[in-house]
Structure formats: structure tokens, C-alpha cells
Amino acid sequence: MTGKRNVIDTLPRPVVTLLSSLVAVLLALAICGVLLLVTGKDPLAAYRTILETGLTGNKLLEMLKRSTPLMLSASAVAIGFKMNLFNIGVEGQYLFAALIAAEFASRISAPPVLHVLLTLVVASAAGAFWASIAAMLKITRGINEVISTIMLNFISLSVMQWLFDNYMRDDSDGGLRVTTTEIAPSGQVPDIVDGRLNGMWLVALFVVFCYWLIVFRSKFGFRLRSSGLNSTAAQTSGIAANRMIVVAMLLSGAIAGLVAMQSVVGEEYAYGPQATPTGFGFAGIAVALLGRNHPVGIVVAAMLFGFLDSTSAVLQLSGIPNSIVKVIQAVVVITVVIVNEATSRYMNHRTAEQTAAALRADKVGT
């Protein structure tokens, strides 16, 4: 393989992946630009607004803050993806966990750090519990987890409403508050940058790191990935499929349980149907896809989504529908898939050409 080499081929694989993702984002912007044009808006003005507002210090901090739940949700989804399990129920899992953990944290008293840790453990346990229902249905009754987790999302909402209305709502001031009782200061996670970035961001980064360690470096992770790649071969080699399903679902649910904790222990210090953000379960699926289930990819993709989200309020002010942000996010997921495919084809084509060139050189030489 001595033929002349193209610049792209000399780049290491991760760089090529990064470049191709960048191309995908630009492509998505172009497509959305056309959309804006068609609806009579000026795409350049819109993008300028996004960049100008997004690239300020405060907005960048907001981007990081917004990336917290996305990283967690994406990791939860990605663990399942790695063994072809589709946990569509992150939404229900994290909301349920948020309610339980908020109620738990408001009722106990403990020294500062321990209080938070216990709360997070309870959140994870609650998320894992909710996910375990789907796992059990799958291994005992063979029910597809896509269906059961979607259904459990609805059930989760009803159960929570019932719990909240009857047992957990704070009625100390005559029913004016629509949240759980406020968590004592010992159970609150302080900000890293006052009012802009909460400590839960670091927790999320740590969780992504653990995701990497477990899935890509541990024995369990090897078995998990093997089951996803070829379940027959995995089973033949002695990996118990049912056990893997249960453990993967529990882990996924445990991570999912943390998704809303930035809001619960870092911002609102309580759970409330209006106060606690929703929709991260589904955004997490997009982020995991965009990040290709890779920890670095997930962090970058979560920041990109966070960046776009952070600019959405300003867009509205300048007369551009802020739903364009959601459209860009959706289109990016699609273009990434397309660009990745094109890149791998291009790489194959280049190798073929190089080999042919090497062969011709060989012939001239002899």
C-alpha cells in the first residue's frame, strides 16, 4: 500500500468521524435554511441570531447546563441500544424517579453530601424499578420492550398524578404550591457558576464516564455488546440472554432516574408537574443516535442540542419561530445517518483506488 494518499485517509478515524458529523450539521443547517426561506424568513438572519446569542459567555454556560439531562438520558438510551434493547421509556422512568426522589429528599434529614447522595441513589433505584417492569415483561412473557416501555410512560404519568395529588403535594400554604415539599439546604446541590451552571453537570459527566467504563471496558460491557451484535453466538458462548436483558434494563433505568435531578436538587429543590421539565426521554434518543452511542459523541451531541435550545428564547424575540430549533435538531439526526453512510462508502472507494494504484505501480516496477 504505497500509493499516493489522500489527506482524509491520513487522518485518524475519530477525526474523520468528527469531520463527517460537522458536515452533517452544516447540511442540516442548509436544509433548514431552505425551510426558513420557503416560510418567508431570512435564514441567514436566523443563523446569525443563533450564533450571536449562543456564543456569549452566559449562553455557553446555559448550553452546558442544558446538556446535563440530555447526556444522562442519552447514556440511558445508549446502554439499551448497545444490546438492541430499545428503552423508549426513559421519559416515564425519570419523571417517576424525580417525584419519588424529591419526596424522599424532603422527608429525610442528613448531613449535606450524604443527603444528596442518598437522594440520587433513591432516584436511580426508582428509575431502575420502573424499567425493571419492562424487563420482567420481556423475559417472562416475551413482550417487546418498545411497546411495554411506551405503555409504561402513560402508566407512569397516571401513577405519579395519583401519588402527587393524594400523598406528596405540599399543602402547607393552603394548596397554592404545586410541588412537593422543598428539600432542606443539606440536600441541595450548589451551583458551579452562580445561577448559571449547577453541580449536577459534573455528575452527568461522571455518569457518561461510567457508561464508557462499563460498556466499553468491563467484562459485563463486553457481554452486553456481544449480545447486541450476535445474540445466538453470545448465548452459545455461555452468556445468559435473560440476565443480560434484566441487568441492561436496570442500568438504563438507573441512569434514566437521574435525568431530572438537576432540576430537583439543583434548581427547584422540589418536584412539580409544571416545575419539572419533560421531553428529555425522547430528546435523549436523538442525542444517542447523533452521538452514535459513543460517550464522546454523546457529550458533543448533548452540547449541540443544548446550544440550540439555549438560543430558542432569543429567536422568538427576533420574530423567528423558535420551533426551527427543534427542526434543526431533528434534521441533524437524519443527516448524520446519511453522511456516515456516505463517508464509509467513500473510504471503501478510496481503499479500492489505492490498491489499484499500488498494483499499477507494482507492474511498472517489475
Added chain:
Amino acid sequence: MRCGCVALCRGGVTVPQRGWVWQYLSMPDSAANGSASANGTAPAVELHNISKGFPGVVANRDISMTVERGTIHAIVGENGAGKSTLMKTLYGLHQPDSGTIAVNGTEVEFGSPSDAIDSGIGMVHQHFMLADNLTVLENIILGAEPATGGVIDSREAARQITELARSLGVEIDVNSPVAELGVGQRQRVEILKVLYRGAKTLILDEPTAVLVPQEVDELFENLRRLVDAGTTVLFISHKLDEVLAVSNRITVIRQGTTVGTVTPAEVTRRQLAEMMVGSDLPQPEPRTSEVSDRVRLEVKNLSVSRPGRRDLVHDVSFAIHSGEILGVAGVEGNGQFELCSALLGREHSNGTVAIDGKDVSHASVRDRKNAGIAYVPFDRQREGLMLTSSLWENNLLGQEEKFTKYGFVNVAAARAACREVISRFGVLTPNEDVPAFALSGGNQQKLVVGRTMSMNPAVLLAAHPTRGIDVGAQAAVWEEIRTARDAGLAVLLVSADLEELLGLSDRVIVMFEGSVVAELSPRDATPELLGSYMTGAKVAAR
């Protein structure tokens, strides 16, 4: 050592006479279908200076060959020589880096298999690609449904298929589900599927790898009928005797280039092998061993049942001693697969299984494996490999326990272990980082066998251990199995290759319709005798 198969081919129902081929070469060209520019005597396929590379490997280098119409043309060569790559190029599965292809004298360019099919070229892959839950008819017309106004015309399709089957000389019920067919019949369905799409040139990649000699004879009898009618057959095989017996021409490929094209009359088996490997062949010597009286695997009254139907495995009992190889003869699909699955603990069964005196009848796959059982799978790709993962990860599968420290995989050690398998079993690969799909079929097999052997099992279930491995490397695998046997391993050897079976085994049992119908000593087991047991023509009292 290699004489068994030839004798069987000669002794079988259909005796291929070397001379029969010549009539076709001089036969007036009946297959000229008047296609536009084709001239009447143009070869079916001409490959000119084909080259094809993959990352780090040149799989085909400047290959030229001509396939005359109405002939059976064999392609032989070592594992990784580039045979499958060349055939995939011809079938449009990938494009050559350089070189041209001409079909019936017209230069063509295939962007995809559908282009190749349009030019009358069809391919049957080594691993059958039929949908089990569909019927023969549905499988055949899938993707090429004859429809009038959006409605599939099944009656017309059935008529056409029956007609094609007749031209092939087979009887087939087009409405039976494919799941109920044996491997030989499935292969006929694959061939019919290709013919149904109008193929005039048929490519078969290792079509006989899992067929027992009778089935091989039947297959070639069918193919010969097609050839009589003007079809051209190109096939890859590692079984040199069969290649010499049935082909008109043989092209030998070595390290990506053609060494030459010969006729069977010109060469002996040995000469052919030498052309393939470039040197003399190692001759494995038959060797007897000391079978100890320590029982390592004991199976009693094992049955695998299906509700409402005949047992897949019916009341099978046997014991294998330390240092013993028990051969299992039988046409594929007579319970061998289910027997192995049950022994592995992958399939529910009744009866008892004990390893080294320890009852594992109800143990999980992992517990049985920890008790010392290891398995060379029937289908390396489906049961043994993660095709997109690197070789070292594939080698790790099943022994991750051994390479784990504090719950984390010791990557350096796992890589080293893989490198050792690569060198010990002669796996042809640039390094242990390439994905498994980048290995040729035979080299994938070597990796799977190597992985299994490196686990130092107490009991080995080996299904077709040399499936797809070339003659030179086969001897090495046999030697590995024998050495381990001498060191006390107990082996259950399932093989369609009677020579392998009789050459390695200390005892042979024959399975037919799920039951063990005979137990023989390899010395008494002539291919004819085995054949009559395997087809159910003869039943012995055990």
C-alpha cells in the same frame, strides 16, 4: 488417506465418467439465446485482468479466466486465495478496482447483483438465505413476484417452478414450508430461486461443504442436467476428488492470481493440490490412540421433543472416554444439530448428561462450559462470530472470564491470546484488529476452531471442524484435535466428510431421523455401509 471419497463417488448411484464432459465441449451451442451482440460461440463469461483490494490486502490480482458455455468449471485454491472475492465481483456484489467482465462476448459492468441477474448470472451463497417460515414457492418468487395488477399469480409461479424443477430433475412440493426441508433440498430451492430469475450461468460457492457423498452425487446429477440444457456452472470447492470427478475445467487460484486452468484428465489430485499451495502436501498419518476407560461425557436417553411431531433427537445414549473421538455420521438435519444444542444446554431436553461424572442435565450453558465442554459450531457466522467486531474481540467471546481483572477486560492479554491463535492455526490476516467479516470463510473457521481449542476443554463438540478449510490446513486442524485427544480430550465429531470421520474417529455412530441407528468401528464402516444407514435404507440392532 484421501481415497475414500473417490471410491464412494464411483460406487454411488451416479457415476461421473471423466469422459462424459467432452461431448459438451464439441456440442453445437444450444444455449445461444440470440442475445443482441453475442456471437454464437462466445464464452459464457470472460474475466480480463480483474483486480480487487481490501484495506491491507490485495484479494485478486490481475485475474483472467474464460468459462466456456455449457460446462462445469471449478475454482480451487487455498483459504484466502481470493475465490469468493472473484465470484462476488462476477455477481456484482462489489466492483473490481480494475479489469473487465464480458458475458456472452459482450462487455458488461455490474453495479449490483440485479445487473448480474439481468445478464443471466446467478449466485448461490454458501450460507443459505431462505426464510424458514415461508413456503418453497414464496421463497423462490420473493423479490421477483409474478403479478397481474398487484395480485401475485401463485398458480402461474407454481407451474413455472415445477417446470424448472423438472429440468433440474428434482421433485419438490412448492407448498411445503422451507423449515421442514433438509439441507440438500434447501440447496435445490436456492438453485431454483436463481434459475427462476433466468440465470444461464450459475455460481455456487462451496455448495458441497456440508453435503454427504450421496447428496453430492445427487447435486451434480442435477447440475449436469442443467448443463445439458446449456447452462454454465461455476463452483468453488475444497474437495479435490469431487472437483476432478465432475468438472470440465479447473482454475487454480493462489494468493490472488490464477496459477492456471487445467482439465481433470491432465492432473492428479496431488498435482492439483501442489498447484494450489505451491508445494507438496503434508500427508496426515492415521494414528491410533490409547482410549482410557475414564468416561468424560455420558449421555443417557437424551431426547429433544417438539410438540405434536417426531422427536428431533430420540432416546440417544452414548459415552465418550478420555482420549476418544466418537464420530457422528448422518445427513445434515437428522438431529445432529439439536443433539449438540442439547449437550451445550442451549436447548431443552430430557434425559441425563454428565461431564466427568458430574451431572449437568439441568445446568446452564455457562455452567456446562465451566465443567469443560466446548463447541465448534455448525455455522461459524451465526453461532460463533460477531462479524463487525475485531478478531481479538471475537477470540475473547466465551473466554472473557479468563481475561478479566477486577471486572475489567485485560485488553493486552486478550490481544496476545488472539495473536497466538492466529499464528498457531495459520489464520491469514494482517493483524488482530481487522473485523471478522474481512477474513475469508476458511480463515474465519480457523479462528473459531482455534478459539475453541485454546480453551483446553475436557469435552469437545466439533461440528464440521474443517468446513471450508483447504486441504493443506485441514491436516493441521486434524493434528490439533488428535494431539488434544491424546492428552485426554473426549471428542464428539460431527462431519459430512466421511474421510475425516473415518480417519479421526475411534468409533462411529450413525444418526437418522433423530435416533442412533448404528454403531460401527471405523475399520468396518465402508462408505457404502454408512450410506445405507444414513439414508435409513438399513437399520442395525445396536
